[in-house]
Amino acid sequence: MDIIRILIYLSIFIGFFTAAYYLLSFLDRKKSFKPIKELPFCSIIIPAYNEEDSLAKTVESVLKLNYPKEKYEIIIVNDGSKDKTEEIAKNLENKYGNVRAFTKKNGGKGSALNFGIKKAKGEIVLSLDADSMVTENALIYMIPYFADPEVMSVAPALKVYKPRGILQRVQAIEYDLGIFLRKAFSNLNAIHVTPGPFSAYRKIFFEKHGGYDESNITEDMEIAMRIQSLNYKIANSPKSLVYTISPGKIRELTRQRRRWYFGMLFNFNKYRNIFGKKYGELGVIILPLALFSILTVMIITSYFIFRGISDAIENLSLYSLINYDFINNFEFKSYIFSLSFYRLLSETLVLFGLFFAVFSVLLLIYINKKVKSVDRPVSTFINYIFFMIFYSLLFSFWWLISIVYYFTSKKIEW
Amino acid sequence: MERKFNWPRITLAFLIAVFLFAFGLLAGYVAKEYIQGASLTLEETARNEIIELETIYLLDSQFQCNTEALDITSSKLDNLGELITTLEQKKGKNDQEVLGLKKIYTVLETRHYLLISQRNKQCAQKYSVFFYFYSNGEKCHTPTKEISTILAYIRNKYDFVRVYSFDIDLNSDIIDFLKKKYGADSCVTVVLDEQKINFTPANAAELEAYLLKSRNNL
Known part of the structure; x- marks a missing residue:
């Protein structure tokens, strides 16, 4: 069995483990709050x-x-x-x-x-991006979490504002996945990003440990990792809905993701002390899992991209021999087509991969139903398929360019 | 804040992952077996094609210059070639079953060629016949791919062209005989109408020009 095959099987296993682990955490019973005597300013x-x-x-x-x-x-x-x-x-x-x-x-x-x-x-400070809108009860739902003196920050539930077009619709699925993950992370004391739109902090934290890192391009992640590294808690208020305008064009989205992922690498390196037993499941499971997923997705995608490009180059050089006369060269044979299809479906790995894809789509639908809001219908099936195929490819592409930027020390502007 | 490991949750997640992984693997294997079982196996299909081809060869003599039977055999021969290529990719170049089928395929190709030569003598329509000797060896990868592309293009472009491919590494008496006859001992050798082409075509245009010139001289 070649290395790529082993890596695909391994990443599918890790995928199943991650899904089960986060789902179990997501379904954990809610903690009861002590009542707040007086609403803070x-x-x-x-x-x-x-x-x-x-x-x-x-x-x-x-x-x-x-x-x-x-x-x-x-x-x-x-x-x-x-x-x-x-x-x-x-x-x-x-x-x-x-x-x-x-x-x-x-x-x-x-x-x-x-x-x-x-x-x-x-006493409580909230940041809010100027392109985001809060819902009426977003703040009131957050406050009870501060009854726990160890809670230094509360993260809201972020949704895409009026998604239009396929790109925004698939981002809506991704944001719903984010709501699911943030709740799961919260039960694991492992939230490592407090979103720019409407995350709440105790002001005392800034007074004691300094303000935002002004040189950091993902300051919301830096502050969350700093809170974690100081062993405070970050809670999540899934009912605190905040809507944000998501990029509608692929170029804007790529720029945004390049900044996020670059920032993630930067902050993972800055707070590398979090990786390890001392930080419990965050340091031993969650952050290493995130790095492993990034790494395997990168390797597998790079391998297929490299193979695709080298095949394309070889084919182009072969087509030059026939002066790129595709019309005379083309001959559709249903027999060959059915043979290729047969060959593809008689591979255990392909069928196993299909099983994993179906499992992932069903999980996404379940998550979407769990976190759906009243004003937006559940995404259509085609959006999930689009999310699974094209978004996964884009995800790898974004990571690839972010890593290149990171290791070549290219500067990324806000 | 004290950070603890929730071992029951971690263990349960691991067990679920093992179950899903095993189930997926098993489902994949069962589905593969079902797909393979639902259709005839490739080897069986190849054998059926061979029997049908042999029968059509026998029938062809009754059709004389009618191209109907010939077209069927040509198409079947091409399909059989694809089937064997698929088997070769699936089972490997050294699989005994594949090697056995390739030998039979060589016999069928030769019979088809004999049929064509007979027609060239008896009928108005003249076919141009290429013999293509190739090697699947590592060192021959590039020239084999290049000449295969050129010959496939010419075969698709001109209806009067037939190409018969022979793997020079195959242990076959027919191939040994043809190899000796045309001096086919390098990675690729191309023979047109029983004349070895003494140059390696750099592109399809070069071979096309040679082909058309050779037809004009017929």
Whole structure:
């Protein structure tokens, strides 16, 4: 048996283990909360850079929160925008009593958040991307988790805002998978990313351990890994729904993923001390599993891409012998076609792979049903197929370029 | 925060994974067996094709210059070639069953060639016949692929062309005889209408020009 075959079998086994492990964790009974005597004052920081199109909508969604108005403030930090963001922010400040707007020199998201934390009066600080919208009960559902003094942060449930087109629809499936995973990770004390849209933190954490790492391109992951490395808890509030606008074009999506994955590698390296027995299941199972999956997907995909390219090069050189006259060379023979099909289906690995694919699609459908919201129907079957095939390929491609960027020390802009 | 391992959950997840893996593997194996069993095995199919071909050869003599039977045998011979290639890829070049079928295939090709030569003498339609001697050896990979591509193209382009391929590494008396006759001892040797081509065509155009010139001289 060749190495690739062994690797495929091994990754399928790891895939089954991961699915079972996370599913068991997801289905764990919910912990009961101690009642909160008094709602804390919260500061919602919205860093904005050239967000003239979505800022007002984001702020208005926060103003509709089912939370006492006198118990929260909105801090808009205009990070040196070149569009009308500053003007919109000032208008919102003048219109609403609990909105404060500041403008600073451009310094990136981390620096804008740190600026906002300094201005924040709240005991609880929340970050909110200016392209995201919160649902009415998002905040009120989060607060009880802070009754546990070890909880330093609470992550919301993120969904794609009004997905349109195949690319956004498959991202919607991915985000639903994220909700499932975050809940599973929460039960394992292993959340290692607190999403930019509406994650809540105790302000005391920033005072004790410093603010966001301004040089880090995935500051939301860095802060979560720092919380984990200091052995605090990160909880998850799956009912706190937050909608975010996802990239609608492949180029934007690739840029976003390159930043995420590059940041992941960077932060895994920065907090490599988390890998190990001291950090329990996070250090021994979850993070190593993530690295193993990335590595195997990379190797298997690279192998097939390399083989495909080398076959294509060989075929092209052969076609040059016939002057690329495909019309005269083409001859469809149903017999040959059925033979190829037969050959493919008489391979145990192919049939086993099909079984794994069907299992994965069914699991995705189950997850989607578990985390579906009232305003969006469950994704259609074709989206799952698209997610399984094309998204997996894109996933490998994104990882490949992120790794190249990481090891060639190329700089990635926010 | 104290971090603990939840061993019951980890063990249960592992057992589920083992079960799913074993079940998937078994399901894959059973499905493979079912697919193979549902259709005739490749070897059986090949043998059936051979019997049918032999019968059509016998019938062909009654059709004389009618091309109907010849077309059937040509198509069947091509299919049989593909079937043997599939078997070779599945079972390996040195599998005894595959080698046995290749020998029979060589006999059938030769019979088909004899049929064509007879027609060339008796009927108006003239076929151009290529003998293609190749080797599957590692060193011969590139020239074999190149000449195979060129000959397949010419066969598809011209209806009057027939190509008979012979594996020079096969232990066959017919091939040994033909090899000796045409001096086919290198990776690839091409013979057109019983004349060895004394150059290696660099591309299809070169061989096409040679073929058309040779037909004009008929």
